[in-house]
Amino acid sequence: MISPVDGSTLTSGTVTFTWDTGVGVTQYALWIGNNPNGYDLFSGYVTGQSKTVSLPVDGRTIYVTLWSLINGAWQSNAYIFTAYTAPAPTKAVMVSPSPGSTLTSATTIFTWNGPGVSQFALWVGSAPNTYDLHASVETGQSK
Numbered sequence: 001m002i003s004p005v006d007g008s009t010l011t012s013g014t015v016t017f018t019w020d021t022g023v024g025v026t027q028y029a030l031w032i033g034n035n036p037n038g039y040d041l042f043s044g045y046v047t048g049q050s051k052t053v054s055l056p057v058d059g060r061t062i063y064v065t066l067w068s069l070i071n072g073a074w075q076s077n078a079y080i081f082t083a084y085t086a087p088a089p090t091k092a093v094m095v096s097p098s099p100g101s102t103l104t105s106a107t108t109i110f111t112w113n114g115p116g117v118s119q120f121a122l123w124v125g126s127a128p129n130t131y132d133l134h135a136s137v138e139t140g141q142s143k
Helices: none
Strands: 014-018 025-033 042-046 050-054 061-070 073-082 093-096 111-113 120-124 134-138
Touching: 042 050
Parallel strands: none
Antiparallel strands: 014 050, 025 042, 025 061, 061 073, 093 111, 120 134
């Protein structure tokens, strides 16, 4: 295995495993699993010297076995990786007007940020958790 380096932490949920040709190898197979010699995450014959796969992004241990067919017999090399850990989602935060401030106009532009958030609901009410003044679902970060 050339990359990723054995024992490393993967940097993404999509990983390209690359290996050298070996000597006398006529076919390759790749097993990827949650246990040594496991293949519950991926298994298959591979043409060429690389394979891109989607893997869990929760920091678990990933076991990879690269099989080489040499003179009619399968031989293996085992590798261990730590899965990429995806950042935890975060909720949106109001940027302006500042929370707790006094609004200075009857027309106000609300701006928020929420990295990784795909949709926002904006409620404006005369009491906490109400929306008697305005309610909308937004895909942008201002209204």
